[in-house]
Amino acid sequence: MAARSLHGADPLPIARSLRRVGPLVPAVVLLLLFMAAPIGWAVYDSFTNVALTGVGASSASFVGFANFTRMFADPTFVQSLVLTVVFTVGSGVVGQNILGFGLALGMRGRNRVFRAVLGSVVVAAWVVPEIVAAFIWYAYLNDQGTLNAALSALGLPHPSWLYVYPMLSAIFANIWRGTAFSMLVYSAALSDLPDDVLEAASVDGAGVVQRLWRVTLPLMKRSIMTNLMLVTLQTLSVFTLIFALTGGGPGTASQTLPLYMYQEAFKFYQLGYGAAMTLVLLAIGAIFSLIYVRVLRVEAA
Numbered sequence: 232m233a234a235r236s237l238h239g240a241d242p243l244p245i246a247r248s249l250r251r252v253g254p255l256v257p258a259v260v261l262l263l264l265f266m267a268a269p270i271g272w273a274v275y276d277s278f279t280n281v282a283l284t285g286v287g288a289s290s291a292s293f294v295g296f297a298n299f300t301r302m303f304a305d306p307t308f309v310q311s312l313v314l315t316v317v318f319t320v321g322s323g324v325v326g327q328n329i330l331g332f333g334l335a336l337g338m339r340g341r342n343r344v345f346r347a348v349l350g351s352v353v354v355a356a357w358v359v360p361e362i363v364a365a366f367i368w369y370a371y372l373n374d375q376g377t378l379n380a381a382l383s384a385l386g387l388p389h390p391s392w393l394y395v396y397p398m399l400s401a402i403f404a405n406i407w408r409g410t411a412f413s414m415l416v417y418s419a420a421l422s423d424l425p426d427d428v429l430e431a432a433s434v435d436g437a438g439v440v441q442r443l444w445r446v447t448l449p450l451m452k453r454s455i456m457t458n459l460m461l462v463t464l465q466t467l468s469v470f471t472l473i474f475a476l477t478g479g480g481p482g483t484a485s486q487t488l489p490l491y492m493y494q495e496a497f498k499f500y501q502l503g504y505g506a507a508m509t510l511v512l513l514a515i516g517a518i519f520s521l522i523y524v525r526v527l528r529v530e531a532a
Contacts, residue, residue: 282500418514
């Protein structure tokens with residue numbers, strides 16, 4: 232009672248709260264320093280004419296929404312935005328998820344040697360750096376590459392893949408490199424499925440497709456949504472793979488938003504304009520994430 236009257240509050244609950252919050256302080260400081268601060272600086276830069284050369288380098292000034300007005304009136308930006316969505320949906324949302332789930336499903340119930348060999352082959356593509364993956368696919372798809380040599384030997388047409396189908400080439404390269412992550416996530420989710428539920432569905436007469444659609448997928452919904460969110464956010468930021476494989480070309484045929492941001496910010500030195508594009512890319516990721524979180528909340532309700 233004396234301690235409470237002297238200090239105005241019981242020190243024990245305060246001390247307990249500090250002990251609980253104290254270990255989180257370093258993590259919060261790091262998040263503010265390396266995540267919140269760069270985002271905040273990008274937001275500030277997007278409303279200025281800051282540049283690497285000229286007036287914007289020596290005395291940047293506030294320009295309001297001028298960068299955003301210019302951006303949405305720029306047909307190259309609109310094209311890059313569309314290509315970014317196409318690349319993300321094609322290689323991430325659809326390609327990596329479907330192929331990863333198919334591989335995980337095919338490995339389920341197989342013997343250990345088969346799982347080890349298949350898993351090692353798929354994971355090997357995931358662990359190589361993006362630049363290495365890009366050169367592997369360049370060697371495979373260029374005019375004198377492995378694919379065209381095989382097609383030529385068979386007497387089949389062999390187009391210039393990186394010139395005629397640059398976006399499709401980048402999509403397949405990213406699927407090849409990133410599928411392992413989805414495979415590992417879905418393999419873990421499949422191993423956690425209750426066998427009694429699957430056996431009960433089989434006893435009730437459900438076929439393979441019915442068990443997959445009505446039992447397996449609903450039970451894996453949280454894993455699917457979580458994997459979709461992670462893969463989508465990773466795919467949105469892919470830069471090195473496309474830059475080394477096609478350079479965004481021919482012309483701007485495979486120039487996604489990260490490549491266009493790099494060009495405007497570091498080749499043409501317009502940092503403010505590039506920063507405005509980063510906010511658009513951030514907004515796209517937030518929209519995808521909100522959709523996935525919304526689906527999870529509906530499922531939980």
